[in-house]
Amino acid sequence: MATEQQHDAPVPVTAELSSEGAARRRFARAGVAASGVLLTLHSQPGMAAEVCTTPSGFLSGGLQSFRGPPPTCAGRSPGYWKNAGWPRGCDKNAPYTRVFSCNSQNAKSYGGSTQIAILDPKKWDRDGIGRHLMAAYLNVQAGLSTFQTVPMLQRIWLEYQAKGYYTPTAGVKWDGAKIVEYLQGTMY
Incomplete structure (x- = not known):
């Protein structure tokens, strides 16, 4: 007569998880469901980030x-x-103003520059916004950046000029450095 032995599954040891551990576990459980999204994220080392989207999409x-x-x-x-x-x-x-109109405050600096001259770094072109906007404009004109438009770039400039920042979406304010960071991400 054969006796059946029951093999019980090992009793799991439960330990209190830290909040980070619990978050990792929830993330791991999402597994396959999240893998499609994770595979679409693209990361490049260093400053070689590629941003192929509008400012609000960047956010x-x-x-x-x-x-x-x-x-x-x-x-x-x-x-x-x-x-x-x-x-x-x-x-x-x-003139730079043929594409990006200037207010009276910027009339002598930006307004006094040609489109080619604005591409050189200038002491008065704080953060390099003028030269990066001009490059973005040329990228649009050359068909190298189809997700941006000239009116979109002009809106960025006009709002930055008027307020000292650009609002890509409600409640978010980009200063000149952040605008340039976005624009640089659309270039290589």
């Missing part, structure tokens, strides 16, 4: 859905445009 981690073809995100830096041929219809010697 949501770039997790926007696009209808139609994916956006083109191959923007070039101010230094590139300083030395490269410009897109058709763009005039290096035209």
Whole structure:
């Protein structure tokens, strides 16, 4: 006569988890459900971040859905445009104000510069916003940045000029350094 032995599963040892441990466990349980989202996040080392989205999309981690073809995100830096041929219809010697109008406070500095000259660092171009906006404009004109528009770039400049910051979404204020950080993220 054979006797059946019952094998009980080991009794789990429960220990109090720290809040970090509990958060990790919840994250691990999400597992497969979250893997699709995690795989869409893209990280690059150092300052080589790529931001292929509008300013408000930048705040949501770039997790926007696009209808139609994916956006083109191959923007070039101010230094590139300083030395490269410009897109058709763009005039290096035209005033900066042809694209980005200036208030009376900026009329002598930005307003007195040509589009090519603004690409050089200037002491009065705090944070380099003028040169990065000009590069972003050229990227749009060249088709290297299809998720940005000229009116969007102009709104950033006009609000920054008027208020000293840009509001990409309600309750968020970007100073010049943050605007430049966003613009640099659209360039390589």
